[in-house]
Amino acid sequence: MSAGASLLNANPGFLRDAREEQRKMVERYYADLESAGGPKRPVAYMLVGGNLTEIVRSFGYEVVFPEIVALNCAIKHKSLEYILNAEAQGYGLDVCGYVKNDLGLQAQGGVTPFGKVPKPDLLVCSFSGCYVYIKWWEALAETLGAPMYTYDVPYQRTEAPLKEDVEYMVAQLWEFIHFLEKTTGRSFDMEELKRVLARSRRAEEEWVRYLDAGRRRPSPIEAYFEAVFYMFPINVLRGTEEAVRFYETCNEEIRTRVSEGNYPVPEEKFRLVVEGVPPYTNYRTFWDFFRKWGAVSVAATYPKVGGLFDRGFYHDPSRPLESIAEYSLGAYVNQSWPLRRDLIKQYVRDYEADAVLIHGIKSCRSFTAGQGDLRDWLIHDAGVPTLYIESDHEDPRYFTPAQIKNRMDAFFESLDLRKRTGPSAGPAGGHAATTAGASATKEVAVR
Amino acid sequence: MRLVQIQPRSGSRPPEVPSKLPGIPSSAGAGGTPSEPLPVLLPSGQALSPDLRELRDLKNLEEILKNARELIRDLSFPTARAWAAGGGTSVAFFPVYTPHEIAHSLGMLPVTVHGGGEDLEITHADAALGSFLCSISKSTLELAITGCLDPFSAYVFPYICDVSRNLEGILCRLKPGSATHMLHLPQNFTSPATIPFLVTEYRRLIAKFEKVSGNRYQASELTQSLKLYNERRRAIEELSELRRKEPWKLPTSELYLLERMGDLLPPEAHLPLLRRSLEQARERSRTKRDAVRVLVVGPFCEQPTPDMLALVEEAGCYVVGDELNMLHHWTPTVPLDGDPLENMARSYVQTPVDIGVRATPIPKGDSIVARARAVDAQGVLFLTAKFCEPALEDVVLYRRGLDREKIPYLHMEFEERSTAYEQSRLQIETFVESVLFD
Numbered sequence: 001m002s003a004g005a006s007l008l009n010a011n012p013g014f015l016r017d018a019r020e021e022q023r024k025m026v027e028r029y030y031a032d033l034e035s036a037g038g039p040k041r042p043v044a045y046m047l048v049g050g051n052l053t054e055i056v057r058s059f060g061y062e063v064v065f066p067e068i069v070a071l072n073c074a075i076k077h078k079s080l081e082y083i084l085n086a087e088a089q090g091y092g093l094d095v096c097g098y099v100k101n102d103l104g105l106q107a108q109g110g111v112t113p114f115g116k117v118p119k120p121d122l123l124v125c126s127f128s129g130c131y132v133y134i135k136w137w138e139a140l141a142e143t144l145g146a147p148m149y150t151y152d153v154p155y156q157r158t159e160a161p162l163k164e165d166v167e168y169m170v171a172q173l174w175e176f177i178h179f180l181e182k183t184t185g186r187s188f189d190m191e192e193l194k195r196v197l198a199r200s201r202r203a204e205e206e207w208v209r210y211l212d213a214g215r216r217r218p219s220p221i222e223a224y225f226e227a228v229f230y231m232f233p234i235n236v237l238r239g240t241e242e243a244v245r246f247y248e249t250c251n252e253e254i255r256t257r258v259s260e261g262n263y264p265v266p267e268e269k270f271r272l273v274v275e276g277v278p279p280y281t282n283y284r285t286f287w288d289f290f291r292k293w294g295a296v297s298v299a300a301t302y303p304k305v306g307g308l309f310d311r312g313f314y315h316d317p318s319r320p321l322e323s324i325a326e327y328s329l330g331a332y333v334n335q336s337w338p339l340r341r342d343l344i345k346q347y348v349r350d351y352e353a354d355a356v357l358i359h360g361i362k363s364c365r366s367f368t369a370g371q372g373d374l375r376d377w378l379i380h381d382a383g384v385p386t387l388y389i390e391s392d393h394e395d396p397r398y399f400t401p402a403q404i405k406n407r408m409d410a411f412f413e414s415l416d417l418r419k420r421t422g423p424s425a426g427p428a429g430g431h432a433a434t435t436a437g438a439s440a441t442k443e444v445a446v447r
Numbered sequence: 448m449r450l451v452q453i454q455p456r457s458g459s460r461p462p463e464v465p466s467k468l469p470g471i472p473s474s475a476g477a478g479g480t481p482s483e484p485l486p487v488l489l490p491s492g493q494a495l496s497p498d499l500r501e502l503r504d505l506k507n508l509e510e511i512l513k514n515a516r517e518l519i520r521d522l523s524f525p526t527a528r529a530w531a532a533g534g535g536t537s538v539a540f541f542p543v544y545t546p547h548e549i550a551h552s553l554g555m556l557p558v559t560v561h562g563g564g565e566d567l568e569i570t571h572a573d574a575a576l577g578s579f580l581c582s583i584s585k586s587t588l589e590l591a592i593t594g595c596l597d598p599f600s601a602y603v604f605p606y607i608c609d610v611s612r613n614l615e616g617i618l619c620r621l622k623p624g625s626a627t628h629m630l631h632l633p634q635n636f637t638s639p640a641t642i643p644f645l646v647t648e649y650r651r652l653i654a655k656f657e658k659v660s661g662n663r664y665q666a667s668e669l670t671q672s673l674k675l676y677n678e679r680r681r682a683i684e685e686l687s688e689l690r691r692k693e694p695w696k697l698p699t700s701e702l703y704l705l706e707r708m709g710d711l712l713p714p715e716a717h718l719p720l721l722r723r724s725l726e727q728a729r730e731r732s733r734t735k736r737d738a739v740r741v742l743v744v745g746p747f748c749e750q751p752t753p754d755m756l757a758l759v760e761e762a763g764c765y766v767v768g769d770e771l772n773m774l775h776h777w778t779p780t781v782p783l784d785g786d787p788l789e790n791m792a793r794s795y796v797q798t799p800v801d802i803g804v805r806a807t808p809i810p811k812g813d814s815i816v817a818r819a820r821a822v823d824a825q826g827v828l829f830l831t832a833k834f835c836e837p838a839l840e841d842v843v844l845y846r847r848g849l850d851r852e853k854i855p856y857l858h859m860e861f862e863e864r865s866t867a868y869e870q871s872r873l874q875i876e877t878f879v880e881s882v883l884f885d
Contacts (some may be wrong), residue, residue, distance in 0.1 A: 090843040092860075094579065094834045125806075127634055131608045134634060134806050135840035142809045142844055150806055152635035154644070155606060164647045171640035336629065337616020362579040365836065366609035369584065373575040373617045390578060 018250040022229050025246060026072070029236065030115035036062040037118035042184070045120040045140065048306050050128030050153055050328030054196045054239045054315070055173070058189060059180045061122065065236060066136075069117055070101035070394060074280035076113045079394045097363040097394025099136045106143065122183065123148040124176075129155075129305075129334030130366040149179055153328045157336045161329045169325035194317040196239040197324075201317065204309040206247030207234045211310050213254045214298035214351050218268035220257040223351075224297030225287045226264070228278055235306040269294030270415055273347045275301045275374070276359035277367055281396035286359075289405050293412040297357075299347040301340070304332040311343070333366045341374060345382050355385040355415055357408075362392045385418065387411040495715060496529045503716035508727040511720050512701055515708035516753065522563060522590060526711045527598035530556040536660045539599040541587065541611050542748045543773050543804050545630065546791055548676050548781075549653060550601075551714065552669040553662045559710035559774060560596070562586035565752045565864050575617060581834040582863035583749035584610045591621050600659040601626040603652065607748060607804035608837055626655040634806045636796050645792035669787040677780045679714045682721040684779065689728060691767045691822055695735045697728040699743070699766035700757040706772040707750075736765075739882045742824040743769040744815070744845065747802055749832035751861050758868050759828065763879035768822035773802060803837035811841060812848015819854055826882050828875075829858040855882050 037043050044061040046053065053063050073079045074097075082104030083097060089107065091100050110117040123146050125137040134150065141148040151172055154165045177188045210230065214223040221227065230250060233243035257263065272290070274297045279286050290297070307313065308330045316323040328334075335343070344356060356378050360368040371388060378386040389407055392398035495503065502518075505511050518525070527537040537556040540547065547557035563569075563586030572588035590596050602625060604615040615629035631648055633641045653664045683706055690697045705724050709717040743759070747770040759766060778794040781787075801807045801814045808814060819827055827849060831838040842858060849856050857878040859871060 090846055092839045092842075095836060095839050099840065131606070131612070132836055132840070135803070135837055138806065138809055138811070139840065139844060142811060150635045150637075152633045152638075152641070154631045154633075154648075155612060155629055157629060164644065168640050168644040168647075172635060172638050175638055175640075337613060338619060340616075360577050365580060365613070368577050369580055369610045369613040370576065370617050372573075372577050373620065376575060377620065 018253045042121035043118045044122040046124045049331035066102040070098040071280045074394045120146040125150040128153040128331045156329045161326050166325045170321045173321045197315045197317040200239045200315045203243040208310045210250045218263045219298045222264040224274040224300040227303040231303045265294045271298045271353045273299045273353045273356045277393040279391045282399045289408045298351040358388045360390045496533045498529045499716050515704040536600040538601040541604045548672040552672040553660045603628045605630045626659045642792045646788045673781045683775045694765035695733045696731045738765045740765045740767045740825045741828045742819045743828045745831035745838040762875035803841045811844035815845040827856040833860045833862045
């Protein structure tokens with residue numbers, strides 16, 4: 001395929017009922033939040049990775065995930081306004097875009113294009129995989145005056161959770177439950193938590209069924225750009241019937257797509273595993289860079305930030321607190337680099353991917369620090385053609401479309417050549433790695 | 448590891464192993480035994496090498512400072528090489544807080560690696576880490592890639608931030624025959640389960656140390672190590688107190704060197720140097736200047752160059768409190784009765800230190816005001832490392848508190864390889880003038 005291939009290969013029409021349902025679900029969620037807050041419908045802020053939504057909801061809290069609010073702002077092209085507000089408060093250029101979006105938004109009264117985000121009555125620092133969460137939540141606690149509970153999640157350094165780590169976390173969960181009982185005046189109902197967890201599990205199983213569809217050739221799903229839309233219920237509405245129904249709708253649609261031959265691209269030329277957070281500010285543009293080459297993400301790590309359900313973990317109502325602890329430990333960015341490397345290699349093998357694309361972002365050291373080393377390992381140790389590009393997920397000032405497109409075009413051309421002439425031909429066949437982005441535009445690690 | 452196959456530039460090759468430690472005059476130590484009755488034998492039975500004994504026996508404060516300056520700039524880590532030459536094993540710890548005493552009790556030399564400083568050119572680490580990361584992470588990885596960290600048998604990265612955490616996952620690929628550990632330092636300081644968890648973390652570390660050192664952990668040895676480290680903490684506290692009360696006698700640019708050399712030396716060698724330095728600094732007859740007393744906040748991990756610290760003082764400040772070398776200030780003392788691991792864990796959790804690398808009490812504004820007043824500072828100098836997110840986020844809340852109390856402050860960012868100081872000088876001088884003439 002030539003570099004001048006047109007956008008004719010793009011096929012956004014494959015997104016139908018489920019996408020529409022997802023859009024309505026998000027609208028309902030924010031509309032519902034507008035009236036929340038205060039003693040009758042208290043609001044808890046929580047972080048996505050390893051979150052405790054089932055426990056918090058069982059005490060009657062509405063849950064806000066400021067990361068998800070921030071990404072929605074970025075998709076609506078509003079993030080820069082809030083980021084600039086935060087920078088005017090003194091938050092530097094190098095502070096996480098999610099943090100700045102949120103603190104800028106709070107300073108502007110929580111008003112977004114999709115609704116007003118209520119102030120928190122409780123801050124749950126479910127500290128899983130990102131140190132910045134602590135600083136962020138401290139700033140919210142100090143600025144908004146809400147009480148904060150820090151749930152310390154040890155870093156996951158072994159494939160199976162360590163017994164002592166789980167015990168430490170279960171002890172904290174009991175303390176958290178007592179804290180909630182005291183704060184709300186309500187009694188904890190273990191049976192209700194088990195019922196909620198049973199619904200969580202059903203949603204998780206349906207979500208995994210959806211993700212597994214990426215193994216098909218051609219893939220009926222876009223496991224990065226589409227799955228990012230569809231991760232909303234598994235993170236925000238887990239434990240509700242609504243989330244279960246949504247994934248059932250998704251899987252019904254996947255079956256229809258297969259029977260009708262309606263795929264993310266008309267001709268699947270490249271199967272990719274994608275690592276990293278997407279540039280929400282330029283989501284469609286970035287997606288187009290894939291589609292024009294007939295490239296489809298068949299597996300991705302980012303939709304797993306809320307939990308690695310596809311690796312066999314499910315909430316277990318018969319071990320409620322233990323399984324919540326294990327869930328928190330298993331959040332993707334709480335995994336050590338050896339575990340992350342192995343996971344990506346398994347994705348390449350299990351989903352028969354041609355290459356890996358890594359999108360590093362300026363804001364997120366947790367996700368990004370070491371992705372260059374990952375690229376080196378993939379190319380040289382695992383023998384997988386890999387492209388590394390850089391921009392940001394929230395700050396549009398760091399997305400340079402021409403540079404990124406050039407890099408991606410060059411990479412896909414190399415992959416195309418490799419497919420036609422065998423692994424030894426072309427820079428991709430010879431294990432090329434390229435870096436593109438606002439500040440990194442050099443060719444590196446080619447041997 | 449293929450990254451090392453990229454031809455290093457000549458400037459970044461590992462330095463030659465020195466035949467002796469740098470800067471030690473041939474007369475050092477001459478004239479007899481050290482004045483303090485410190486053990487020459489370490490817990491494992493290993494003796495201090497002649498080079499380390501020679502360094503320990505330096506008599507004159509100016510000589511001590513000169514050696515400290517050279518030692519911390521020497522990227523061949525001569526003390527670890529000397530330790531290895533004597534058959535010992537060394538551990539490289541990433542800042543800020545790490546349990547050095549555990550390594551010491553196992554006969555290992557604990558060293559804090561504060562990156563590569565101003566002399567190391569980054570040629571490989573950029574590719575492994577990405578663009579928007581702090582200098583210390585890149586220079587530490589550069590040191591590993593170019594072989595400068597080869598004298599170490601173990602590498603420990605505490606969870607002080609996401610970058611430090613992730614570095615361990617890169618080092619374990621780079622140094623497959625060594626022990627690496629990401630030490631999860633807990634952040635929940637109210638749970639009764641936290642201290643037992645941290646003891647478990649320490650035991651995991653011990654298991655790795657036992658393997659590489661060949662020595663077995665013994666609680667009694669750790670208690671002895673804690674006793675020695677407590678003495679060192681007391682000596683550093685006395686030096687800090689002198690600096691606070693009479694900063695013209697011991698400026699921070701010198702105190703920093705004295706503390707920092709302790710990150711490279713066994714405490715048996717460091718403690719006598721501190722004691723001698725304290726005696727001599729007290730006796731100095733220096734004139735008090737008309738300078739502004741400032742608290743320096745922010746450089747708790749990546750350290751500014753000694754030249755930068757000297758510049759702050761030359762430009763008209765007395766630094767009377769700081770966040771440099773925080774390992775030595777983490778806790779006043781660790782109790783010696785009972786289980787030493789539990790005592791260490793409790794001391795870590797219950798430290799009064801308010802710092803960006805752990806969850807800290809709010810309002811932060813009140814905290815910084817209290818800290819400034821405790822050292823009688825007239826202003827606060829935020830000296831934050833470029834890309835250091837924990838420091839950059841706390842600064843905003845700190846500034847609000849200072850604004851409320853009308854305490855002046857200046858915020859500057861630095862990088863390890865900062866060499867052009869003129870703009871910094873201008874900023875600090877302007878700040879000083881605004882405080883002095885306000």
